[in-house]
Every structure is written in structure tokens, then in C-alpha cells.
Amino acid sequence: MKYDFDMICNRKNTDCFKWDGIHEIFGRDDIIPMWVADMDFPVAKPITEAIKKRADHPFYGYTKPGPSTIESVVERMKQKFNWEIQPEWIVFTPGVVPALHLAIRSLTHPGDAVLLQKPVYYPFFPAVTRSGCQIVNNNLKLVDGHYEMDYEDLEDKFTSRTGLSSLKAMMICNPHNPVGRHWNEEELIKAGEIAIENGAKVISDEIHCEILFKDKHVPFASISEEFQENSIVCMAPSKTFNLAGLEVSTIIIPNKKLRDEFVGMQSGMVPRPNLFGYTALEAAYRFGDNWLEQALDYLKGNLNFLMGYVEKIPGISVIEPEGTYLVWLDCRELGMDGQELRDFMLDKAKVGMDDGFVFGDSGTGFMRMNIACPRPILKEALRRIEKAVLDLGE
Ligand SMILES: Cc1ncc(COP(=O)(O)O)c(C=O)c1O
Known part of the structure; x- marks a missing residue:
């Protein structure tokens, strides 16, 4: 079966942390959530089928x-x-x-x-x-x-x-x-x-x-x-x-x-x-392996897209990951401290990522971006970050 990872599914009002927890976590509602480590992709069909089948046995x-x-x-x-x-x-x-x-x-x-x-x-x-x-x-x-x-x-x-x-x-x-x-x-x-x-x-x-x-x-x-x-x-x-x-x-x-x-x-x-x-x-x-192979291909595509895009954003570079769908963005050249960078990403770019400093002092100046989402969402998040960075120069 071929899965469509570009498809945008609405996860709001499902009580998921990533989308329904944004106000609680970031204090505003207008951000793209790219934080907690789950994927904005529906799971492999055999998994939902197995759960439905088991649920049908009412014990x-x-x-x-x-x-x-x-x-x-x-x-x-x-x-x-x-x-x-x-x-x-x-x-x-x-x-x-x-x-x-x-x-x-x-x-x-x-x-x-x-x-x-x-x-x-x-x-x-x-x-x-x-x-x-x-x-x-x-x-x-x-x-x-x-x-x-x-x-x-x-x-x-x-x-x-x-x-x-x-x-x-x-x-x-x-x-x-x-x-x-x-x-x-x-x-x-x-x-x-x-x-x-x-x-x-x-x-x-x-x-x-x-x-x-x-x-x-x-x-x-x-x-x-x-x-x-x-x-x-x-x-x-x-x-x-x-x-x-x-x-x-x-x-x-x-x-x-x-x-x-x-x-x-x-x-x-x-x-x-x-x-x-x-x-x-x-x-x-x-x-699940048929789904997984396609998901990994798609994630690789997202990573390549992100790396190409971030090259154009002054002050930010990508630490290329060898694994995980979490990307460590080096934003130190933007010259902000941890809190300023957090505020900038939320208030100006309107993208919700994990602040680097929460992973330890040596993470200050970095942001962790979850790229397990449909590419149009990733593209929009990067566009917002690029615009916010370019506006800094004006
Ligand atoms: C390294 C690592 N360990 C554990 C977890 C979470 O594990 P669990 O949800 O199974 O408690 C995560 C989630 O992001 C993780 O990145």
C-alpha cells in the first residue's frame, strides 16, 4: 500500500499534546508546533486494523x-x-x-x-x-x-x-x-x-x-x-x-x-x-515495515528539504542528524541568549520548537525542530523563520 505523507490531517481537538497543548506550553495559539517527538502522520494501516479487531472483542x-x-x-x-x-x-x-x-x-x-x-x-x-x-x-x-x-x-x-x-x-x-x-x-x-x-x-x-x-x-x-x-x-x-x-x-x-x-x-x-x-x-x-520504509524515505526528503532551505537563512545552520526526526538547529550566530531566542521563535517566527538550553547549558543558542510532519507544514515553518530572521536586518 502506498501512503500519502504529504496529506495534512487535523489533529486538533484530539487531546494530543503537540497541537492541543500549544497554549499551555507556548502561551499562544498561532504557532506551528514542531516540538514533542511524535509524527503528524497517520500510523500504518495494519496497526489500526489490529486495534479495531481487538476492540471488537469487548473484554x-x-x-x-x-x-x-x-x-x-x-x-x-x-x-x-x-x-x-x-x-x-x-x-x-x-x-x-x-x-x-x-x-x-x-x-x-x-x-x-x-x-x-x-x-x-x-x-x-x-x-x-x-x-x-x-x-x-x-x-x-x-x-x-x-x-x-x-x-x-x-x-x-x-x-x-x-x-x-x-x-x-x-x-x-x-x-x-x-x-x-x-x-x-x-x-x-x-x-x-x-x-x-x-x-x-x-x-x-x-x-x-x-x-x-x-x-x-x-x-x-x-x-x-x-x-x-x-x-x-x-x-x-x-x-x-x-x-x-x-x-x-x-x-x-x-x-x-x-x-x-x-x-x-x-x-x-x-x-x-x-x-x-x-x-x-x-x-x-x-x-509495519512497508509503512516504515515509506516514512523513512519521506523523512529523508524532509531533511534534505530543510538542509537546502536553512542554507539560505543567515545565522542558522543545521547539525545534520544521522538518526531521529529531531533536528538540532545551531542559531548561535543570531547572537541571542536562550530566552531571547525562544521569544524570537515564538513571537516573531511563530514556530514552537524545543529550546536548546533545556537539554543542558551547552544547548544554549540551539533549537530542536521536529520534522516529522507533512512537507507543506515544514515549508511554512521554515518560511516563517526565514522571514523573521530577514526582518531582523531591517
Ligand atoms: C531519547 C528518548 N527517550 C525516551 C523518550 C520518551 O519515551 P516514552 O514516551 O516511551 O516514555 C523520548 C521521546 O522523545 C526520547 O527522545
Whole structure:
């Protein structure tokens, strides 16, 4: 089946965060929302069909993931990443964010420290601090328009802890939201070895791992037995297939001890996903690839369009993403501080994006734009930004 990604669908009055939450988030109603990470594309037909079919059976009682659902995850890992996982390694949660909180709580004690790499997806911060832990930041380096891990600083953060709280976990985001890097195997090995040699476990958030523009994805735990035993990998069909509202994620924890601790922490506190989440996950993994291929082609087209357009806008440049549909715009040459840039994008351009500074200080001067929308919407947002920037010169 051929999908029409150019089609503009009205999502208003569906209680979706992205469109119906704009007044609450941005304080005005006249902006184009390009913030929260979901897509303005209808989902793959087999997913809606599966949900309708399940809804027709009017029993919505307590539900567990069935063998066929679990098998669909095992097969997906093998088919997409050549990663052979055991069914019992999978723990289902209603989201990756709650899983990050659970992972940190299960790996640390209050007073410990957790390493992360700013600028990074900001819900990482409360996952650490609300667990009673301290954040240790290993800032990413921006070298010639390309972000890299700073291994020297990483090593230093682990080894210079005399008198400080112990660093029990490292959070990796791959692909990295918001800078769009897709860490390759060599980079993961370098970082992972430093963490593991220093006694830290790795929590690898790979929620965006099927939205890639170039390479194949390597799940952190698939690299070696040592990495497998020392990590928690967070995946989900939600970004890939636009299912965030169905709240289903797969947390893959090969090490039984780590898994038991995670599940013990989850028990009674964070529920399992609801039955429609399981239904959607299985339909997406088994029958969603035709849609996904077309969606990825369309997103690539959007990215190329954006890069061509932004070249014409003085003061803004694109950090080309290798993965995710979130684009990190470098607006530092506009010479505004974080708040001024926010006000400018809202009041003058009337485009609602995520402010770079919320991802950490090193994000100041950047904006994160969600390009998973029909191209005419993207075009209009870019036209508005271009006009607002050109008006600055007048
Ligand atoms: C890196 C990353 N992790 C997790 C999430 C959200 O996960 P969930 O909605 O499953 O809690 C997002 C959403 O944007 C994300 O970018």
C-alpha cells in the first residue's frame, strides 16, 4: 500500500499534546508546533486494523503479553540488528522514561552519581535526581559541525572521584536526542569500556534506533558478553511507528540479577502496558515495515528539504542528524541568549520548537525542530523563520 505523507490531517481537538497543548506550553495559539517527538502522520494501516479487531472483542480485562507478542520482539531484534535475545530478557513498561527511572533506582543508592552526556534528552535529569543521585556531566564536543564524545573527560569523570560519590551508571542515548548522532560500534566500545572497567552499568536509551538515515544500528548489549551483562537497553516501537499514546516499551535486560532488581522495583509502582499497546506493538513489528520504509524515505526528503532551505537563512545552520526526526538547529550566530531566542521563535517566527538550553547549558543558542510532519507544514515553518530572521536586518 502506498501512503500519502504529504496529506495534512487535523489533529486538533484530539487531546494530543503537540497541537492541543500549544497554549499551555507556548502561551499562544498561532504557532506551528514542531516540538514533542511524535509524527503528524497517520500510523500504518495494519496497526489500526489490529486495534479495531481487538476492540471488537469487548473484554478489556487484565492482560499479559502473549507468546506471539513476545516472539515478535525477539524476531524484530534478530531481523533488524542480528541480535539474538532470549524471550525472558524482555520487560515491558508503559514507556521508556519510567524505565529510565526504574533502571537508575535499581542500579544505584541515594547519594550515588550517574553520568550523562549533555546536551541530552532532558527527562534524563529528573530520572537521576529524583532517585536521590547526582548528575555527572560528560559534555559532548562539537567539532566542525559534528558532535563527538569526549573520552578524555569521560575517563577523568570516572577516575577522579576520590572523596566524591560513586559513579554507578552511565546513560547513553543512541541515536542521541537532540544532536542526532548515531553512535557507531567503535564509539560505543570506547565509552562502554570506560564505564564498565570503572564498575558502572550502562543504561542505553535506543528508542530512536529505527529512525536512521545512514548506518545500521548496533544495540549496546549486542556488542559483547561483557556489555550484555552490564547493561539495560531501552527500546520501543513508539518513535518508529508513531505509537507514543499507546504506551508500550520493551526493556531488554539480559543479566538476570539486574533484571530481577528492575522488575522488583517496577512491581506495584509502574504498571505493565495496556492491552492495546501490546496489540499495536505486535502489528507494527510484524506488518509495519512497508509503512516504515515509506516514512523513512519521506523523512529523508524532509531533511534534505530543510538542509537546502536553512542554507539560505543567515545565522542558522543545521547539525545534520544521522538518526531521529529531531533536528538540532545551531542559531548561535543570531547572537541571542536562550530566552531571547525562544521569544524570537515564538513571537516573531511563530514556530514552537524545543529550546536548546533545556537539554543542558551547552544547548544554549540551539533549537530542536521536529520534522516529522507533512512537507507543506515544514515549508511554512521554515518560511516563517526565514522571514523573521530577514526582518531582523531591517
Ligand atoms: C531519547 C528518548 N527517550 C525516551 C523518550 C520518551 O519515551 P516514552 O514516551 O516511551 O516514555 C523520548 C521521546 O522523545 C526520547 O527522545
